Amino acid sequence: MKDLNVKITAIHFNPDWRLEEFIKNKVSKLRVFNEYISEAEVNLSLERSNSKNYNSKVVKIKVFDNRNEYFAEKKDATFEKATDLAVEALRSQILKAKEKNR
Numbered sequence: 001m002k003d004l005n006v007k008i009t010a011i012h013f014n015p016d017w018r019l020e021e022f023i024k025n026k027v028s029k030l031r032v033f034n035e036y037i038s039e040a041e042v043n044l045s046l047e048r049s050n051s052k053n054y055n056s057k058v059v060k061i062k063v064f065d066n067r068n069e070y071f072a073e074k075k076d077a078t079f080e081k082a083t084d085l086a087v088e089a090l091r092s093q094i095l096k097a098k099e100k101n102r
Contacts, residue, residue, distance in 0.1 A: 004028045004040060011045040019079055026087045027061060033094045036065035044079060063088045068097060 006024045027040045044059040056075040059082040070093045074085035
């Protein structure tokens with residue numbers, strides 16, 4: 001099985017290598033649930049909150065297999081937590097699709 005191609009795009013900042021490795025590691029684990037996942041696109045951005053003095057970290061992940069595209073967008077205080085939430089949402093979508101196709 002060839003490696004999962006994970007493309008990470010950060011809007012208006014440069015993520016450090018640890019964050020990129022964390023994201024690649026988390027996203028690649030989705031292949032446990034669908035071995036046909038071959039590609040993933042991850043977008044990272046900051047969202048300014050009007051009501052609070054902090055920026056939400058926004059993670060958008062699209063994964064592709066040979067027939068489907070899955071998408072999740074999550075926000076949290078850290079990119080790591082938002083990534084965890086998005087990957088969990090994708091895992092759920094992948095498992096639902098798998099059940100439906102049985």
